[in-house]
Amino acid sequence: MHHKSIGFIGGGRITRIILEGWSRAGKMPADVSVSDPNAETRVKLKARFASAVVTEDNKQTAARDIVFLAVPPPAVAETAGLVKGSLKPGSVVVSLAPKFTIAKLAGLLGGFNRLARVIPNAPSLIGRGFNPVAFAPGLPAGDKAELGALLTPLGEWFEVAEEKLEAYAVLTAMGPTYLWFQLQALRELAAGFGLGEAETAAALKRMVDGAAATLLESGLSPAEVMDLVPVKPLAEMEAQVSEMYRTRLSGIYQKIKP
Numbered sequence: 001m002h003h004k005s006i007g008f009i010g011g012g013r014i015t016r017i018i019l020e021g022w023s024r025a026g027k028m029p030a031d032v033s034v035s036d037p038n039a040e041t042r043v044k045l046k047a048r049f050a051s052a053v054v055t056e057d058n059k060q061t062a063a064r065d066i067v068f069l070a071v072p073p074p075a076v077a078e079t080a081g082l083v084k085g086s087l088k089p090g091s092v093v094v095s096l097a098p099k100f101t102i103a104k105l106a107g108l109l110g111g112f113n114r115l116a117r118v119i120p121n122a123p124s125l126i127g128r129g130f131n132p133v134a135f136a137p138g139l140p141a142g143d144k145a146e147l148g149a150l151l152t153p154l155g156e157w158f159e160v161a162e163e164k165l166e167a168y169a170v171l172t173a174m175g176p177t178y179l180w181f182q183l184q185a186l187r188e189l190a191a192g193f194g195l196g197e198a199e200t201a202a203a204l205k206r207m208v209d210g211a212a213a214t215l216l217e218s219g220l221s222p223a224e225v226m227d228l229v230p231v232k233p234l235a236e237m238e239a240q241v242s243e244m245y246r247t248r249l250s251g252i253y254q255k256i257k258p
Helices: 013-025 039-048 058-062 073-086 102-108 122-126 141-154 162-173 175-192 197-217 222-226 235-256
Strands: 006-009 032-035 053-055 066-069 092-095 115-118 129-135 155-159
Touching: 006 013, 006 058, 013 032, 013 039, 013 122, 013 141, 032 058, 039 053, 058 073, 066 073, 066 141, 073 102, 092 141, 102 115, 115 141, 122 129, 129 141, 129 162, 141 155, 162 175, 162 235, 175 197, 197 222
Parallel strands: 006 032, 006 066, 032 053, 066 092, 092 115, 129 155
Antiparallel strands: 115 129
């Protein structure tokens, strides 16, 4: 069990995903505090994670050993300004938001530079996360290892150049949303076709994994892969969907890019 105190400023979705990931893995740190201004959010957090200290006081949460800044980009600047005076000199602040670089965060926090950034993704909830990390220059190896120990129960984590984080935000953090509704539609159809829940689950998991591996690892060109199956029920929509990916996701990337 992690021995340092952990704080989450913001009790929204990503905080709940991380806490749930730790809980399911049996790796919940002994000393966790979460602050959020919304009373309903606090009640739900306390009901699900009884061992956590849940408060509306961001300054209290900021006085922990490892502090996750878990607020959306529009709230980062204001929140950082409010809590900068409460940080301990030896703490590490971990931002979970895109757009705000380590240099920008340091400025907002009054020069505090013991920083890291993580772009987590939702499968962290079940220990299958894919979570890129960037560390501030000069952050000691011991602090990196402490954060790594927290991220390991959530799935795979790896260090990347900071300028790549926003690309991962579009590809892996938002990526599941591009697929979930389609997979759920297939799941519902499979039930109507007579497959049981276990049969459908096995088929979908193997199909998605195999399809990705075929595209990425077969050695065939994308055109050759897409020509492997002669019947394409959604063929007339492919161009439209591809264009939606190009325009909408490129727009999102430009919006969150520092």
